[in-house]
Amino acid sequence: MGLLDKLSVWLGRGRAEVTVLVLGLDNSGKSTLLQALRPPDARAPPQHAAPTVGQTQEHFTSGGVAFSAWDVSGAPRHRALWERHYRRAHAVIFVVDSADHLRLVVAREELELLLAHPDMFGRRVPLLVFANKHDAPHALAPMQVAAALGLERITDKPWHICASCALSGAGLADGVAWLARQLRDAHLPHAHT
Ligand code: G3D
Numbered sequence: 001m002g003l004l005d006k007l008s009v010w011l012g013r014g015r016a017e018v019t020v021l022v023l024g025l026d027n028s029g030k031s032t033l034l035q036a037l038r039p040p041d042a043r044a045p046p047q048h049a050a051p052t053v054g055q056t057q058e059h060f061t062s063g064g065v066a067f068s069a070w071d072v073s074g075a076p077r078h079r080a081l082w083e084r085h086y087r088r089a090h091a092v093i094f095v096v097d098s099a100d101h102l103r104l105v106v107a108r109e110e111l112e113l114l115l116a117h118p119d120m121f122g123r124r125v126p127l128l129v130f131a132n133k134h135d136a137p138h139a140l141a142p143m144q145v146a147a148a149l150g151l152e153r154i155t156d157k158p159w160h161i162c163a164s165c166a167l168s169g170a171g172l173a174d175g176v177a178w179l180a181r182q183l184r185d186a187h188l189p190h191a192h193t
Contacts, residue, residue: 003037003176004062017061018183019088022069023114024095025107029132030069032166033095034058037067037176072110086119090186091126091179096145098163099136104148111149115157126182127159128175134163135170158182 024030038060058069070082092114096107114120131145142161146152151159160178164171 003172004065004067007063007065007176007180018065018090019085020065020067020091020093020179021082021085021089022058022067022093022095023072023082023110025073025097025100025103025110026071027100028095028097028107029130029164029166030071030095031058033093033130033132033164033172034060034067034069036166036169036172038062072114073106083117083119086114086117089120089125091128091183092120093128093130093175093179095130095132095166096149097133097136098131098142098145099133099139101138101140104140104145108149115154122156124186125157126179126186127154127157128179129159129161130164130166130171130175131161132164132166135165135168139163 022030022034058067060067068085070085072079072082094107094111094114097103129145129149129151131140131142133139134142140148142163146161151161160175160182162171162175162178164175166172
């Protein structure tokens with residue numbers, strides 16, 4: 001059973017479709033992470049994981065959970081491509097390369113833009129941050145990544161940070177379990193409005 005199958009079981013079958021946006025800078029590990037989350041029989045061939053800045057990288061549905069992943073490091077003119085999905089998002093997974101210390105500043109700026117967007121601000125949309133590449137040399141600890149991103153200042157959304165290694169799958173189950181709990185508690189049928 002893949003993690004997404006478990007997510008749909010945890011959420012309870014028969015629910016309305018859940019939309020999860022997976023966002024992060026290019027090279028943070030979004031495609032790798034989604035490959036690890038997918039049920040084994042739905043794994044995409046490797047060429048689908050090629051990063052395409054400013055365009056959707058991945059979109060798939062599994063067990064009533066629709067995932068779409070976007071690079072948020074594309075040209076500003078591409079911003080509207082992913083921002084138009086904010087309104088319908090039930091949850092956001094923000095993926096950070098915890099070994100790329102320099103670009104953490106850019107990741108923070110992008111996260112702040114996301115949180116301040118009119119379709120996100122004030123909505124109780126669970127935010128799961130994967131401090132990815134935890135296995136890489138010089139990777140920062142999750143609490144250091146949380147501090148660098150300013151997560152403690154978020155007051156309108158539940159948030160959670162997990163160290164992860166998308167290559168091995170380590171840490172993903174912890175994050176998905178947290179997300180499932182948040183979504184289950186959020187009375188999803190009313191969350192579309
Ligand atoms: P993106 O979809 O966010 O752009 P990718 O990122 O999933 O394409 O990953 C970018 C590179 O980081 C890939 O390496 C991938 O193998 C690597 N990567 C992803 N997750 C991890 C991780 O947890 N640990 C480590 N060490 N590497 C990771 P390549 O070499 O293929 O570009």
